[in-house]
Amino acid sequence: MKTTTKATAFYNVFERKGGPHKETTHYCPGCGHGNVHKMIAEAMDDLGINDKTVFVSPVGCSVFGYYYFDCGNFQAAHGRAPAVATGIKRANPDSVVISYQGDGDLAAIGTAETLHAANRGENITVFFVNNAIYGMTGGQMAPTTLIEQKTATTPRGRVESEHGNPIKMAEIISTLPAATYVERVAIGNSKHIMKARKAIRKALKNQVENRGYSFVEILSVCPTGWKMDSPDARDWLTDQMIEAFPLGVYKDESSEREDGWYRDVKPFVPAELNKYFGVNAEADVAPVDLKKDLFCKFAGFGGQGILTMGLFLAQIGMRADHNVSWIPAYGPEMRGGTANCSVNVSNKRIGTPLVERPNVMVAMNLPSLEMFEKDVVDGGVILVDSGIVDKTPDTDRLDVVMIPATEIADEVGTPKVANVVMLGAMIAATDAYSLDFVSETLKVVVKKKNLIDMNLAALQRGYDFVKNGS
Amino acid sequence: MDTTVKKDSPFIEITGELCKGCKLCIDVCPKGVIAISDQLNSSSYHPAYYVGADCTGCTLCFYACPEPAAIKVFKP
Structure with a gap:
């Protein structure tokens, strides 16, 4: 008996369809x-x-x-x-x-x-x-x-x-x-x-x-x-x-067009990606343990280096052979608008690059703090540039670090490294990576080599501020 | 409605509950052995049904029918 019936490529029952009648399509009669x-x-x-x-x-x-x-x-x-x-x-x-x-x-x-x-x-x-x-x-x-x-x-x-x-x-x-x-x-x-x-x-x-x-x-x-x-x-x-x-x-x-006519699809080779992003994977990097997955939201004004800070963290994670993602969100302004980025660093595969419930948050201006503070999970770390933001987050619920990052950066030499001060503070507050490892990575990823020393100094100051209070 | 069909000849099964009464199967059936019911199904359509004899198992109604599961064709 030859039977012509519903193909197995169809679901048996269309569970995703709302309403009753889950074995018929949603299309009009005769469609x-x-x-x-x-x-x-x-x-x-x-x-x-x-x-x-x-x-x-x-x-x-x-x-x-x-x-x-x-x-x-x-x-x-x-x-x-x-x-x-x-x-x-x-x-x-x-x-x-x-x-x-x-x-x-x-x-x-x-x-x-x-x-x-x-x-x-x-x-x-x-x-x-x-x-x-x-x-x-x-x-x-x-x-x-x-x-x-x-x-x-x-x-x-x-x-x-x-x-x-x-x-x-x-x-x-x-x-x-x-x-x-x-x-x-x-x-x-x-x-x-x-x-x-x-x-x-x-x-x-x-x-x-x-x-x-x-x-x-x-x-x-x-x-x-x-x-x-x-x-x-x-x-x-x-x-x-x-x-x-x-x-x-x-x-x-x-x-x-015989088999294989289609272009050689280049698979995503990690080494190629490392090369593209300027990460030296050949360096003598021992496996670094990631104690806790980081789901980060960094936010502030455009021009404060928010997106770059996220990229740095992602590159640190990449160099440590962890799974990372980075995705920016910003307006059309190059300077002065608001910007934020989501960064995931995880031992596990990352499903979505978006971070809706961060466990680490950096707020470098007031609107960002007001917008995202409520999203941070209970017990999450929140770092605020206290020189710019005149408001303290909920200290009962969150692990709050108030750090005058921009002022510290000024002392180091330029307010442009406020993001790296913040990165140092974040690394210290989360204990995600050692300061040495982060410093070594910055040496690789900072593009302008004459600015490396200033960046390292900024990193150190941020780190020390959290660890030693100065 | 097709319980009397001899199973050694081709036949179709139309599940009236899954039919939207578009009549396309009736339109393509070369033997004219599909008709539309007077009754309404629970979606308020008049479903098609097999009249019970002379199906050749050509499957044209199966492919004309837009619904995945409304018609099944059996051919010995």
Whole structure:
């Protein structure tokens, strides 16, 4: 008995979907997404790639791809799916990465990402579901809307002179030399669907075999947005849309691009990264014990060296062979705005680079203290530049260090090293690393070599202030 | 509703609760053996059902159906 039934690439029950009815999709009756989902899931089953596929959902009705596909999932910002897919694929060359996008996402908001991913020949598979309308937002004109097609924003029909022509993405992408396989298929009737199944399978197989960028445009329907019943919508697709968007293979160099055609993906070699960040990993660094993971938030005015201080700490952690992350957050001002950075230093792998509940906080101005003090965990260390901030944090809850860092830096020679004074104080207050180890690292990472001595002096003063009170 | 089907011939199973009544399966069925129910399911759709005979197991309804689990096709 041959049974044709739901693919195993789908979850058995769509637990992530809210409400009742967790075995049906959230799509309208007769929606094309369901058909395309089924074809992709079937191809994933057949190719045996469920466990290594990453499905990148777009913004649009298919934003909830992760409800349905039992594989890795990512939901990208509007239009950015191919850029996100590029990152995922390059970091994990053995994965199979699907960028699933609608016409608003791919051909309007994400045109740049779409073209450039194709132009780079990323070894990803793009499924472009084109239904000639913005379905999710209520049926507005999309770049792919047909001439004379009525939508919410073209109530008298799309007019060439006013709205331009429908964009033919398959044709455009087929002109790019790096693209491997470009085909346009449809789901208007059974013949179309059987062809679409083959194209979808081929586009995924190409990626599994490292043959490069595959793009399948699938002409689909939006019965709700088109204000038609489901069979009529399929007929309209077959009769009208295909005339404007001819079906067929626009480019196919799959067979010429043997296994390994795709560029040599350079894996992330730690030594290369060390070289890039100027960390001398060859130095005689003995393993340094990290007693406690550091989740840090450093904040202050732009220009105080907040971000650099975070980088220094991250580089110290890197040199000690701990896992680190550093991520800045700042306004457009180079000087005078506010800036903060999140730094993780951990024995374990770091999930997110953001630090929402720091156990170490440095506040170099009042707004930063007021903004972040409440986030610091109970018993966390908080260091405040007492020369600038005229307020003491909650000493009952937190381990507070008030240090006139900028004044000390002035004494050392320049207020610019206030951040390093603060770093020294932080190292002393947390006992995370030895002063020697930090000093040695600063010698490597401070770029202007004539300033090393001043930085080391600042570090020492900050350290001593906490340890000895002077 | 298809309990009388002989299991040595092809047949389909439509789970009415998972059907949204879009009629695409009815549209593509070459044998015309799928119909729409008078009854409503719990989502207030009139679901499709198999009339009980003459299915050839061609699977066209399975691929026309947008729902992952509404239709199953069995072919001996």
